[in-house]
Structures are given as C-alpha cells and as structure tokens.
Amino acid sequence: MANLDAMQFCVPSTDAEVNPLSEVFAAAYALPVAEARAWLDRAGVENVRMLVAGGEPAAGLIVVPMGQWFGGRSVPMTGIQGVAVAPHHRGRGTALRLMVETLRELQQNGVALSTLYPATQRLYRRAGYEQAGSRFEARLALKDIQLNERSFDIRPIGPADEETVRDLYRRRAARSCGLIDRNDYLWRRVRETRDGKALGFRLSRNGTPGGYVYYVEKTLPNGHYDLLISDWSADGAMDDAANGADFSCAEVVRGLLTLLADHRSIGSDAVWYTGPTDPMQFAMAEQHYRLKLHFHWMLRIVTLPAALSARGYPSGIAGELHVDVRDEILPENQGRWTLAVREGRGVVSPGGGGRLRTDIGALAALYSGFMSASQLAALGRIEADASSIARADALFAGPAPGMADMF
Ligand SMILES: CC(C)(COP(=O)(O)OP(=O)(O)OC[C@H]1O[C@@H](n2cnc3c(N)ncnc32)[C@H](O)[C@@H]1OP(=O)(O)O)[C@@H](O)C(=O)NCCC(=O)NCCS
Structure with missing residues (x-):
C-alpha cells in the first residue's frame, strides 16, 4: 500500500505523465481513455493537479480559474472539477490529501474562493467546503408561455x-x-x-x-x-x-x-x-415551470481576508463584524478578524473582539447568503452575541445564491 505522505503533488506536463493520468480519469468517470485525454486538453494540462505514488499517478483533478459574483462584485474563485482517484488508492485519504495540497497552492496564489459540485459531500466538508447555493433545472412547456x-x-x-x-x-x-x-x-x-x-x-x-x-x-x-x-x-x-x-x-x-x-x-x-x-x-x-434540484454547490473560503474584502455588501449598512474562525486545513485563515463595512465595501484586518465564533465551512454558507447567521447559530455552527448575529444577517443578505454553469 502506497504511503500517503510519500505521494508527490505536481502538475503533469509531458505525455508520459498525462497519458497514464487520463486512464485514472477514464476509470473514475467511465469514459474511453481518449475522451478523458481530450477533457484534460480542453481544460488545459497546466490546470491539472496530480498525486504521484511510486512513479504512477494515484489521483488527479482540474482547477478552473475564474470568478464568482457576490454582492455585485466578481470575487476571484477557482472551481474544482474532475476529482479522480485510481480505484486501488481509494478509501485511505488520497482525495482529501489532493484537495488539501490544491487548496494550499490556491491560498499561496491569493485566490479568494473555491467552488465545486460535489458527487460526495463528506469529502469536501472535510476539506472545509460547505453548501452555499443551488443549481436547479427549470423546465417550462413552450405552449404555456x-x-x-x-x-x-x-x-x-x-x-x-x-x-x-x-x-x-x-x-x-x-x-x-x-x-x-x-x-x-x-x-x-x-x-x-x-x-x-x-x-x-x-x-x-x-x-x-x-x-x-x-x-x-x-x-x-x-x-x-x-x-x-x-x-x-x-x-x-x-x-x-x-x-x-x-x-x-x-x-x-x-x-x-x-x-x-x-x-x-x-x-x-x-x-x-x-x-x-x-x-x-x-x-x-x-x-407553469417546474424546478428540479440538480446540486447544492459547495464553497470554500481559501484566503479569508481576500474573500471578505473582494465581495460587495449592502450599501445602506455600515459597521464592524468581529469574527473568530477555525480552519485546521488552512491555518492562515484561523483566528480573529475584523470586517469593517462602509458604502458597500469591506476592509479586513487581523485581530478584534472575536465575538462571532465559527468554522471556515459555516463562514462559506454565510458568505454566499445561503444560510443566515441566525440559522447557522440555531444549527450550532455559529456562537455569537445577538447584535453580532443581527449584523451578520444584514451584511450577507442578498438574492438566493444560484449557479447556472456546470464545470
Ligand atoms: C470520490 C473519490 C474521489 C474519493 O476518493 P478517496 O481517495 O477514496 O477519498 P478519501 O479516502 O480521501 O476520503 C476522504 C473522506 O471522504 C469520504 N468519502 C470518500 N468517498 C466517499 C463516498 N463516495 N461517499 C461518502 N463519503 C466518501 C471518506 O469516508 C473520508 O471521510 P472520513 O475520513 O470522514 O471517513 C473516489 O471514490 C473517486 O475517484 N470516485 C470516482 C469519481 C468521483 O466521484 N469524483 C468526485 C467528483 S465530485
């Protein structure tokens, strides 16, 4: 059995690396190998990340650099797609290790957020993602318009x-x-x-x-x-x-x-x-339309100060929110931060009273407006005094978060 710690995280570049990785993707998504290879080429091989065990690919994923709109502003976001672990490397933390290495790289590059559609929620919750919005299929008979x-x-x-x-x-x-x-x-x-x-x-x-x-x-x-x-x-x-x-x-x-x-x-x-x-x-x-839930997508706050200062806020609200955040995977996010909001913009500085205590996943659900601070407090994911909760409810309120694009 390959030792997880001995696996190397890298970006494949040569055909000698990409072709065997295509086989891992092909097996994970029940695709012909040529189709898996074409997928990696379309996404750009430079956007592929992999774990190598004993010279063979054990797992791979694709990063999709883009942005996501929150509060009227586009926040730098990297989507994750195609997480794939070779069958004989599953069930021992390989996918989690690949996600953690990828998140560390994104944080080093200052990326604010990461979003994905989960085939299994448990894995991504372990990596600090949380439910943060929906994607519905809407269907409407043309004759009913x-x-x-x-x-x-x-x-x-x-x-x-x-x-x-x-x-x-x-x-x-x-x-x-x-x-x-x-x-x-x-x-x-x-x-x-x-x-x-x-x-x-x-x-x-x-x-x-x-x-x-x-x-x-x-x-x-x-x-x-x-x-x-x-x-x-x-x-x-x-x-x-x-x-x-x-x-x-x-x-x-x-x-x-x-x-x-x-x-x-x-x-x-x-x-x-x-x-x-x-x-x-x-x-x-x-x-006359019918909505069918396709996914609740998941969001990860990768670089906390960048995420909180890049989104927009309701322009009619001014004030400070003092948070104290737990993040075992990306400890740079951990601890106390002060978000000062004025005229729709947020400024983040380290420190403060830490009056709203939460974990990085719950903060993602709050950030997108998917769950209110009051709801998260009732669920035991936020502990705070009443005025901090009321302020967080107001700052992160907005239209219901939804995504249309699939990646
Ligand atoms: C899903 C997949 C990536 C998981 O890989 P893995 O290396 O076995 O996952 P890990 O061992 O790192 O698991 C990490 C955590 O996620 C959980 N997990 C992994 N796969 C799971 C599944 N299918 N259902 C529920 N939980 C799962 C593990 O139990 C573990 O949590 P725990 O430590 O609390 O028990 C792998 O099975 C795979 O490649 N599947 C086919 C492709 C796919 O579905 N990709 C995901 C697309 S979003």
Missing part, C-alpha cells in the same frame, strides 16, 4: 457581438448572487455545448442592446425538440438609465420568452439551469 412581446429587434448573434454579450451577462451577474464570472473555457461551453452548437439571438430596441439567449434544439424521440438554454441575459436596462435604454428588464424577459414560445409548433419545453428564483420565472403569469 403565452406572452406576445414583439417590440424588440431580434437578430442572430454574430462575432461582432462578443463584447455586447459579455457586457449583458456581466450586468445580469452583478445583480444576482453566485453566477460565474466565466473564463474563455466556460464561455466556449455556452456556445459549444455537450448537445451541439448553440444558436444565439440578441434583442435590442432603437440600437440599445436589451438581452440575448443561446440555446440548442435537442431532438426528442417523437421528432419534436426541447430548447436547452445555455445562457441568457435580459439586463440591458440599467437603473440609472445612463445607457439610454427606453425599456425595462421585465420587457426584455418577456421578449426573450416570446422568442422561445415562437418554437412551440414543434418545440416542446424550454430547459435552463438557475437558482431558486430568476427573472424568467418571475415574468410568468402562472407557475
């Missing part, structure tokens, strides 16, 4: 629309909580999905972009098709009207839904991934 908003100009998205699309997405993400700030790898997956190349359309009025949608028509056994939506935004209108929009987000949502409904002769359902609430659901006259 029953909207007729035709006041927008609609045209296919072309290469010249790249910046407009990214800007519209940014606006949507800034108003939400938990949406991904995509890197190029994830933007590619919006347009080239697992189900094929997406069609994209943008809506505008009097030349001002209002929104867009990307979808794939997925054929059903009866010859009809579902619209699988890989991305959308209806956020062209800004609150300050500085961009000259003479329309509201609500009108754009109805315009997008009308465009989808225009597929209803042969189209069956629109399917998209979302949090528990979103403007498309809100725009419907009746609750």
Whole structure:
C-alpha cells in the first residue's frame, strides 16, 4: 500500500505523465481513455493537479480559474472539477490529501474562493467546503408561455457581438448572487455545448442592446425538440438609465420568452439551469415551470481576508463584524478578524473582539447568503452575541445564491 505522505503533488506536463493520468480519469468517470485525454486538453494540462505514488499517478483533478459574483462584485474563485482517484488508492485519504495540497497552492496564489459540485459531500466538508447555493433545472412547456412581446429587434448573434454579450451577462451577474464570472473555457461551453452548437439571438430596441439567449434544439424521440438554454441575459436596462435604454428588464424577459414560445409548433419545453428564483420565472403569469434540484454547490473560503474584502455588501449598512474562525486545513485563515463595512465595501484586518465564533465551512454558507447567521447559530455552527448575529444577517443578505454553469 502506497504511503500517503510519500505521494508527490505536481502538475503533469509531458505525455508520459498525462497519458497514464487520463486512464485514472477514464476509470473514475467511465469514459474511453481518449475522451478523458481530450477533457484534460480542453481544460488545459497546466490546470491539472496530480498525486504521484511510486512513479504512477494515484489521483488527479482540474482547477478552473475564474470568478464568482457576490454582492455585485466578481470575487476571484477557482472551481474544482474532475476529482479522480485510481480505484486501488481509494478509501485511505488520497482525495482529501489532493484537495488539501490544491487548496494550499490556491491560498499561496491569493485566490479568494473555491467552488465545486460535489458527487460526495463528506469529502469536501472535510476539506472545509460547505453548501452555499443551488443549481436547479427549470423546465417550462413552450405552449404555456403565452406572452406576445414583439417590440424588440431580434437578430442572430454574430462575432461582432462578443463584447455586447459579455457586457449583458456581466450586468445580469452583478445583480444576482453566485453566477460565474466565466473564463474563455466556460464561455466556449455556452456556445459549444455537450448537445451541439448553440444558436444565439440578441434583442435590442432603437440600437440599445436589451438581452440575448443561446440555446440548442435537442431532438426528442417523437421528432419534436426541447430548447436547452445555455445562457441568457435580459439586463440591458440599467437603473440609472445612463445607457439610454427606453425599456425595462421585465420587457426584455418577456421578449426573450416570446422568442422561445415562437418554437412551440414543434418545440416542446424550454430547459435552463438557475437558482431558486430568476427573472424568467418571475415574468410568468402562472407557475407553469417546474424546478428540479440538480446540486447544492459547495464553497470554500481559501484566503479569508481576500474573500471578505473582494465581495460587495449592502450599501445602506455600515459597521464592524468581529469574527473568530477555525480552519485546521488552512491555518492562515484561523483566528480573529475584523470586517469593517462602509458604502458597500469591506476592509479586513487581523485581530478584534472575536465575538462571532465559527468554522471556515459555516463562514462559506454565510458568505454566499445561503444560510443566515441566525440559522447557522440555531444549527450550532455559529456562537455569537445577538447584535453580532443581527449584523451578520444584514451584511450577507442578498438574492438566493444560484449557479447556472456546470464545470
Ligand atoms: C470520490 C473519490 C474521489 C474519493 O476518493 P478517496 O481517495 O477514496 O477519498 P478519501 O479516502 O480521501 O476520503 C476522504 C473522506 O471522504 C469520504 N468519502 C470518500 N468517498 C466517499 C463516498 N463516495 N461517499 C461518502 N463519503 C466518501 C471518506 O469516508 C473520508 O471521510 P472520513 O475520513 O470522514 O471517513 C473516489 O471514490 C473517486 O475517484 N470516485 C470516482 C469519481 C468521483 O466521484 N469524483 C468526485 C467528483 S465530485
């Protein structure tokens, strides 16, 4: 049996390293080896981390550098995907060791957060992650949309629309909580999905972009098709009207839904991934959509001061929160910190009264707004005086955290 401590953590670079690791991924995810290799190449071999035991790969994973939106700001976040341990190295802490080494590397690089979709929660809880948001599949029969908003100009998205699309997405993400700030790898997956190349359309009025949608028509056994939506935004209108929009987000949502409904002769359902609430659901006259929980995603605070100072806070609240944090895996996060919030921004300094005591996992659930401080206190994950709890409830409150992208 290979000794865990003797395993080396490294980044594979040569084919002599990547090819055997592809076999570990292939076995872990029931894939042909060539497909596993193509996955590593698409993600970028420089983003692969592995543990080597006696010259052979024992385990690997992929890091996906990107950002995640919290409180109107994009926070540096590294996603983790494809955690894979060779069958004969399982059940003795190999995956946990790989996660811990990866987290240490991320912390050394100052990354604020890490997020993942867990196939097993126990492993990631042990590494300091906690449930922090949801990903639902939303399904809506096109015939039930029953909207007729035709006041927008609609045209296919072309290469010249790249910046407009990214800007519209940014606006949507800034108003939400938990949406991904995509890197190029994830933007590619919006347009080239697992189900094929997406069609994209943008809506505008009097030349001002209002929104867009990307979808794939997925054929059903009866010859009809579902619209699988890989991305959308209806956020062209800004609150300050500085961009000259003479329309509201609500009108754009109805315009997008009308465009989808225009597929209803042969189209069956629109399917998209979302949090528990979103403007498309809100725009419907009746609750004909169905939500199915896909995952509760998990979040890890990797570099505490960076995480707390990079997110945004409600602009109407000013004050200090004094925390005392336990983190056995990344002890740099451990101890007392003071978060001072003013005008929507947070400044973090070491020390303080440590009046809110918690563990790094519970802090992640609080940070995203998935659980309130009051709820976490009732669950025994926070100990604090009443005023610290009330302040934490207010500082981290926001829209329900949801993620759409899968990685
Ligand atoms: C899941 C997987 C990565 C676990 O690897 P491993 O080396 O056996 O895990 P570890 O020994 O480090 O386990 C660490 C902790 O997680 C727990 N754990 C591991 N696999 C688990 C599972 N499938 N279900 C529940 N708990 C699990 C262990 O019990 C241990 O907790 P404990 O010490 O409190 O008992 C491995 O089974 C694998 O490669 N599976 C196929 C691919 C996969 O599912 N990857 C995860 C994608 S998110």
